[in-house]
Amino acid sequence: MKAIQLHRDLTRIWEGEPGWRGVLTSVSHTDLGKRFIIAAAVFFGIGGVLAMLIRAQLATPESAFAGPEVYGQIFTMHGSIMMFLFAIPMLEGLAIYLLPKILGARDLAYPRLTALGWWCYLFGGSIMILALLGGVAPDAGWFLYPPLSGKEFTPGVNSDVWLLGITFVEISAMCAAIEIVVTILKFRAANMSLTRMPIMAWYLLATAGMMIFGFPPLILGSILLELERAFGWPFFQPELGGSPLLWQHLFWLFGHPEVYIIFLPAAGALSTIIPVMARTPLIGYGAIVTAVMALAFLSFGLWVHHMFTTGIPHMALGFFSAASVLVAIPTAVQIFAWIGTIWAGRPKFTLPMYYIVGFFIVFVLGGLTGVMLAIVPFDQQAHDTAFVTAHLHYVLVGGFVFPMLAAAYYWMPHATGRTRVMRLGIAAFWLILIGFNLTFLHMHLTGLLGMPRRMYTYPAEAGWTWLNLISSVGSFMQAFGFGLFAIDIALQRRVGNRSRRDPWNAETLEWAMPTPPPQYNFASLPTVDCREPLTRDRLLGAGLAAGRGLLGRTIGHRRETLAVDMVTGAPEHVAILPGPSIVPFQTALVIGGFFLSMLLSLYWLAPVFILGTAVMVWRWTATTGTTKDDGPVDTGQGDQLPTSFAVRGSVGYWGSVLAIAASATLFASLVFGHFFLWVVAPNWPPPGDFGAYFLEPALVTAGSLLALAAARIGARDFARSRNGAMISACSLALAVAGLLIGAIRHLPGPGEHSFAAVGWTLTSYAVFSAIVGLLAQIFITRRIASGHTTSDRPHELRIAAVWSDYGAAVALAVAWILSLSSASL
Amino acid sequence: MTALVRMISGLVLWSVAFAVLYALQGLGCARGWTEPAVFGLTQTKAVLLAVWAGLIASQVVLLLWLMRRRDTQMERIGIAIGWIGLGATVITGLPILAISTCF
Numbered sequence: 001m002k003a004i005q006l007h008r009d010l011t012r013i014w015e016g017e018p019g020w021r022g023v024l025t026s027v028s029h030t031d032l033g034k035r036f037i038i039a040a041a042v043f044f045g046i047g048g049v050l051a052m053l054i055r056a057q058l059a060t061p062e063s064a065f066a067g068p069e070v071y072g073q074i075f076t077m078h079g080s081i082m083m084f085l086f087a088i089p090m091l092e093g094l095a096i097y098l099l100p101k102i103l104g105a106r107d108l109a110y111p112r113l114t115a116l117g118w119w120c121y122l123f124g125g126s127i128m129i130l131a132l133l134g135g136v137a138p139d140a141g142w143f144l145y146p147p148l149s150g151k152e153f154t155p156g157v158n159s160d161v162w163l164l165g166i167t168f169v170e171i172s173a174m175c176a177a178i179e180i181v182v183t184i185l186k187f188r189a190a191n192m193s194l195t196r197m198p199i200m201a202w203y204l205l206a207t208a209g210m211m212i213f214g215f216p217p218l219i220l221g222s223i224l225l226e227l228e229r230a231f232g233w234p235f236f237q238p239e240l241g242g243s244p245l246l247w248q249h250l251f252w253l254f255g256h257p258e259v260y261i262i263f264l265p266a267a268g269a270l271s272t273i274i275p276v277m278a279r280t281p282l283i284g285y286g287a288i289v290t291a292v293m294a295l296a297f298l299s300f301g302l303w304v305h306h307m308f309t310t311g312i313p314h315m316a317l318g319f320f321s322a323a324s325v326l327v328a329i330p331t332a333v334q335i336f337a338w339i340g341t342i343w344a345g346r347p348k349f350t351l352p353m354y355y356i357v358g359f360f361i362v363f364v365l366g367g368l369t370g371v372m373l374a375i376v377p378f379d380q381q382a383h384d385t386a387f388v389t390a391h392l393h394y395v396l397v398g399g400f401v402f403p404m405l406a407a408a409y410y411w412m413p414h415a416t417g418r419t420r421v422m423r424l425g426i427a428a429f430w431l432i433l434i435g436f437n438l439t440f441l442h443m444h445l446t447g448l449l450g451m452p453r454r455m456y457t458y459p460a461e462a463g464w465t466w467l468n469l470i471s472s473v474g475s476f477m478q479a480f481g482f483g484l485f486a487i488d489i490a491l492q493r494r495v496g497n498r499s500r501r502d503p504w505n506a507e508t509l510e511w512a513m514p515t516p517p518p519q520y521n522f523a524s525l526p527t528v529d530c531r532e533p534l535t536r537d538r539l540l541g542a543g544l545a546a547g548r549g550l551l552g553r554t555i556g557h558r559r560e561t562l563a564v565d566m567v568t569g570a571p572e573h574v575a576i577l578p579g580p581s582i583v584p585f586q587t588a589l590v591i592g593g594f595f596l597s598m599l600l601s602l603y604w605l606a607p608v609f610i611l612g613t614a615v616m617v618w619r620w621t622a623t624t625g626t627t628k629d630d631g632p633v634d635t636g637q638g639d640q641l642p643t644s645f646a647v648r649g650s651v652g653y654w655g656s657v658l659a660i661a662a663s664a665t666l667f668a669s670l671v672f673g674h675f676f677l678w679v680v681a682p683n684w685p686p687p688g689d690f691g692a693y694f695l696e697p698a699l700v701t702a703g704s705l706l707a708l709a710a711a712r713i714g715a716r717d718f719a720r721s722r723n724g725a726m727i728s729a730c731s732l733a734l735a736v737a738g739l740l741i742g743a744i745r746h747l748p749g750p751g752e753h754s755f756a757a758v759g760w761t762l763t764s765y766a767v768f769s770a771i772v773g774l775l776a777q778i779f780i781t782r783r784i785a786s787g788h789t790t791s792d793r794p795h796e797l798r799i800a801a802v803w804s805d806y807g808a809a810v811a812l813a814v815a816w817i818l819s820l821s822s823a824s825l
Numbered sequence: 826m827t828a829l830v831r832m833i834s835g836l837v838l839w840s841v842a843f844a845v846l847y848a849l850q851g852l853g854c855a856r857g858w859t860e861p862a863v864f865g866l867t868q869t870k871a872v873l874l875a876v877w878a879g880l881i882a883s884q885v886v887l888l889l890w891l892m893r894r895r896d897t898q899m900e901r902i903g904i905a906i907g908w909i910g911l912g913a914t915v916i917t918g919l920p921i922l923a924i925s926t927c928f
Contacts, residue, residue: 185826194829195898286898290905297836298913301843313927316850318920319843326916330909567828567899679855 003546006523009554014106014519017580025580027111028519032118033097034415040090041486043125046132047081050074052479055439059472061460071456072139073158077132079142083258084166085125087400091265092117092176094407095204097415099180101510101517102198104189104526106561107577109182109651110175112584112620117175119588124168127595131161138162141454143251144225146236146244151229157599163226164595170219171591177211178658180204182651185566189509190527190550192569195289198508198531199282202289203268206296207261212658214257214300216666221250224673224761230603233750233757235673241754243681245310246673252303253669260299262396264292266403267334270356273410274338276506277353278345281532284337291330291337298327308379317376324374331367335360351420354429355406359398362436366394369444384454387447390440397436405432408489413503417515418496424488431481438474442467501541507532512541524552524636525562528569552636562635563644563651574633575644575651578624587616614775621779624652625788625796650795653802660806667765667810671817674758678821685825686753692823696742700815703735704808711777711801711808718791722784728804729777732770735811739766742815746822755825759818766814773807776800831891832903835910838887842880842914846921849873854927869926877918884911 016022016031026032053074057065066074096114100107108114131137138158140149149159184205188197225247227233234240236247275282282288301323308317338360347353369391373379382388413419446467451458458464502511511534513521524547530536543549551560551574559577564570594609625645632640644650678684707728714724743763750760780800783789789796830837853859853869862868888907894900 185829195902286902286905290902290909293833293836293902293906294909294913297833297840300840301917313850313854313925315920315924315926316847318924319847319850319917322917322919323843323913326913566826679852 036093115584180208218254280345359402362398385447390443428484435477524549699738707731773804835907
């Protein structure tokens, strides 16, 4: 009876609002994870239709099906949709749905941020699709190289749609990345040390870490190209000191890690599913964690292998070629660990295993051609041919799509609580596997015979006709396979029989809850002492449902989950999470307003939406926290823990640290761009008189150092915190003034030369960062006045300090970079 | 957090090494530091060799430091990552020995 009452109370606390308002206000990770997955699948369908159009066009020579303008939009949107609207959001959806469940938590670290990410993804993706329907979709290839994507060669809005739409979607990726890292490090089951985590969590930790450092260069590149297109700031125009190679560096600094960002979560799914299907523990847990970390780092040393034909000196090519070959080793470690696990166990040849076998075949072939392309002379022969198209599809379909299909069948009983109804999945598997290889295997040959990628037609005399025809037949076979898969999944969702809990006899915590899962995941939270808690205790789920774990009680309407020590997993505090809110939806709408005003060239309107976003963020943060001291709370097992309001290392602090790490990566990329253009680009130095200036940098230095000191003193001593915050805010205002005066007095107009364009961008970034810090300190003074921040609830002081510290540090750095650069010209 | 940073330190140092070598090579070539300096080596190549040797030595020192503690699995993974960092620094720097600097 107590257990039923507990479930009723938890349902009351965790359920969303009813009706359409509930759709807009939901912050449930289960609902939002499913929305991400379904939307990504829909985008995959759209991208798949575009692929069919490509193959219809190329099936015969001199085809009249589509002209070059339309074909440009088709292949650009196919690539862009598959990379940005399908692969990344699909892995985000999987992580959002699964992560709290495998870690033994009730929700993610920032439920409202999850919702914001969802709306940004939906709105950004919709802009892209509407542009496609309107015939103004991007058409310069999915990596949008200037000068082709610049105003001169793409005068319409096509490139703007890509730059603004994708950047809008990237907000979602950054939200998810921060969310995933903090959730893994803080929201785990009691005593789940890092090395007791399910292997999937390691993969997602590495992936999210890579996203935090990998996406900002692309976001920066998109901002710079949009500034060039909209306002004529010449970052990529050689005649004005720019260089199109800067775009390639920024794009591939993101683009190559992106391949591993896509692959790693899929590999995590494989490392989770294979031991269950093989009925034996995963071989080489430590070796796999090592390999995953190696991949996460080494993959950042490969980006120039997309630029082997751009004239970069051979020694530099050698660095990247060596790293590109090296990265095969940690990949192979995982492959052998999986093969060893299957070998050591008693594998069941269930449907997920079919797709896992498909993965092995396809991905290993893609990996081998990857090693071939890592060798500079070979790459120079095969560059921009159909060989590369074949290779990338082997890697991405093998390394992501096949594992995701296995994952879909593996976790469908969890999401729906139902079993499969027919054998359609096996037919779908064979159609996809055979169709895929029929499409792409001999495309390697097509490429070696000289067919360039992205050409809209070819002459019959080229000798590529029969190869292209077979590819087109194979692609349609694949499409039927994916169609059958979709029908199979829909049938399972609608008419499948009820599944028992944990139908696979799995090892991880997501199977220790009722299926489909309730909004609160666990009625009480587990304590673990090994990596396979369900293998150790098959009745764990029943015990948790009966309230025999931690927090197996409710307090008012409070959403609670456990926060632990990052490394040991020792319980640290009880995190209080926010409930349904319309604010994320409204914030996404305001951000969307900014992107649309830029897209429609209503530049005068864009600042209004920037201001609106600041207001929304203020409103967002103002609705958190409490003015009551509850003291430590009972965990339900006799222990007392503080709440998240009373600790210094709250998830808000760690999220801020990671957001600043991402922002600092963008800043570092911009500084790299500044020196890259200076050293490499033609037409330097810029025309005009430059010289040393020190007055304004001195002003910025004074403001920044004072802001740093005041914030430090305030964060350390609550009695002086309000004055400290005021002084810090005023000092940052002084730094902002110094930055602006310095730029106005000493920089030429941003359209005159790339030096000035980068200088104004650096100044704008520093002003923005300092204003964020300034607002954080003003916010703190309000919170102290309202009683939210007290000596017993000091965590917001620390959060504000980290933002103002960063603003001050950036202002200081930019002031001196520009001053010293000017002196050196 | 410190334990996690310690665990990945070998690869963090490799990242620094890789960025430094690539930046020095680019800077040397762009600035035209191609005159023979010592032992018939150009200025850029001599600097690259010296820096590469220093980075390898740093990786060795880091590895020795990591190997002082191997009680937990994270510490053992950290040692493995230290070896990877050392190996990757050696291998990705090998082109300095074999390939002309600026062509």
